[in-house]
Amino acid sequence: MQDSDTEIADRAKALAHPARLRILRLLLATPGCIGGDIVEAVGLAQSTVSEHLRILKAAGVITGEISGPRTCYALNPAALEPLAEFIGTLTAPSAAVCCMPDEKELS
Amino acid sequence: MQDSDTEIADRAKALAHPARLRILRLLLATPGCIGGDIVEAVGLAQSTVSEHLRILKAAGVITGEISGPRTCYALNPAALEPLAEFIGTLTAPSAAVCCMPDEKELS
DNA sequence: GTCGCCAATCGTCGATAGACGATAAATGTG
DNA sequence: CACATTTATCGTCTATCGACGATTGGCGAC
Numbered sequence: 001m002q003d004s005d006t007e008i009a010d011r012a013k014a015l016a017h018p019a020r021l022r023i024l025r026l027l028l029a030t031p032g033c034i035g036g037d038i039v040e041a042v043g044l045a046q047s048t049v050s051e052h053l054r055i056l057k058a059a060g061v062i063t064g065e066i067s068g069p070r071t072c073y074a075l076n077p078a079a080l081e082p083l084a085e086f087i088g089t090l091t092a093p094s095a096a097v098c099c100m101p102d103e104k105e106l107s
Numbered sequence: 108m109q110d111s112d113t114e115i116a117d118r119a120k121a122l123a124h125p126a127r128l129r130i131l132r133l134l135l136a137t138p139g140c141i142g143g144d145i146v147e148a149v150g151l152a153q154s155t156v157s158e159h160l161r162i163l164k165a166a167g168v169i170t171g172e173i174s175g176p177r178t179c180y181a182l183n184p185a186a187l188e189p190l191a192e193f194i195g196t197l198t199a200p201s202a203a204v205c206c207m208p209d210e211k212e213l214s
Numbered sequence: 215g216t217c218g219c220c221a222a223t224c225g226t227c228g229a230t231a232g233a234c235g236a237t238a239a240a241t242g243t244g
Numbered sequence: 245c246a247c248a249t250t251t252a253t254c255g256t257c258t259a260t261c262g263a264c265g266a267t268t269g270g271c272g273a274c
């Protein structure tokens with residue numbers, strides 16, 4: 001159980017910044033790929049946004065694949081499952097697991 | 108929506124450390140109050156543990172009330188609801204909310 | 215009243231995060 | 245081939261985090 005603590009903490013750390021939350025919301029609201037639009041949406045420097053994207057990608061929360069001259073970012077919600085499960089454990093001490101994942105991640 | 112980003116980020120930051128996750132698990136597993144036992148359970152210095160407790164309390168994730176010579180800490184799951192809701196939004200883009208809390212927290 | 219225990223706070227240190235500008239790499243276009 | 249565009253990376257600076265020892269404060273015991 002202790003081994004997963006680091007993993008969960010890393011996931012939580014990825015969410016522990018307003019700019020990254022904004023980016024995730026933006027990715028959620030955007031159907032397809034999205035590139036430099038993120039920069040002006042969050043109002044930070046391009047290098048800063050790129051750094052946040054790198055952190056999110058390192059945490060596995062998003063995936064980025066190069067498509068031509070730009071990079072396509074997409075959400076990877078499966079990475080947040082351990083964190084969601086942990087929070088669920090805390091918020092629902094009586095009901096063990098309220099919802100099981102219907103798809104197994106095979107990264 | 109942007110105003111809640113800071114709040115969610117703070118909650119996530121409270122979870123973004125293995126030691127704090129351990130403390131939360133310990134509080135979850137311990138029915139009643141718990142005091143200095145946390146110190147030896149996490150294996151850190153007393154001042155360090157106290158600092159983590161302060162951070163968790165500042166984030167609203169736990170509550171601490173003085174009961175005699177020791178302090179009684181308890182979980183406050185309601186503080187994590189915004190974060191859980193945000194994660195739920197990401198993990199289930201198609202199904203809005205997968206599970207509603209069957210009990211309302213009245214801290 | 216004095217002592218001992220437990221928790222909180224203070225001060226300090228090293229490590230890390232976050233922001234930025236500047237620069238480099240990759241790719242499609244003329 | 246040269247150019248423009250887009251993204252990633254580098255270097256630097258400041259701010260914050262995390263850990264610790266030492267000290268202080270509160271409260272019960274004696």
